[in-house]
Amino acid sequence: MNQLANCPQCNQLFLKTTIQTVCNKCFEEEERSFDLVYKFLRKQSNRQSTIAEIVDATEVDEELILKFIRLKRLQISQFPNINYPCERCGQPIRKNKLCSQCEQDINAQISQMNQEEERKREIESRKKDTYYAINPKND
Structure with a gap:
């Protein structure tokens, strides 16, 4: 769905998709930058480059290169020395959005929350199954 927005780079209004x-102006500039990076990486001798080396050679901003990787425009499986930061801790990774340690930590937290929810449900169900006798008043 199209949405009217300000360009994050030049603040011009545009339809965001x-x-x-x-x-459009910044998009064309990004496309030129992508072409520079892609041409650089197509050379066999440059396929072992790191992101820092690509930035130095092409003068394309590192964040833009990372954007190309996130959008899967650059397939890093073909470039063994390219990695990108974990979205949680910043550790260098080559697949997914999180490193294995952050993934394990989040899974452990989810498991703990699920156990707490199960325990609360069990306590609530016990309360429903308990019957209390009311003693009549002795006069």
Whole structure:
């Protein structure tokens, strides 16, 4: 669904889509940058480059290169020395959005929350099954 938004780079109004997150002018600039990076990486000798080396050679901003990786425009499986930061802790990773340690930590937290919810449900069900006798008053 299209949405009117300000370009995060130049602040110009544009119609934001799921594919295009910047205005047309900035989008064209990103495309030129992508072409520079892609041409650099197509050379066999440059396929072992790190992101820092790509930035130095092409003068394309690191965040833009990371955006190309996140959008899967650059397939890092073909480039063994390229990695990107974990979205939680910043550790370098090559697949998914989280490193294995953050993934394990989040899974442990989810498991703990599920156990607490189960315990609360069990306590509530016990309360429903308990009957209390009311003693008549002795006069």
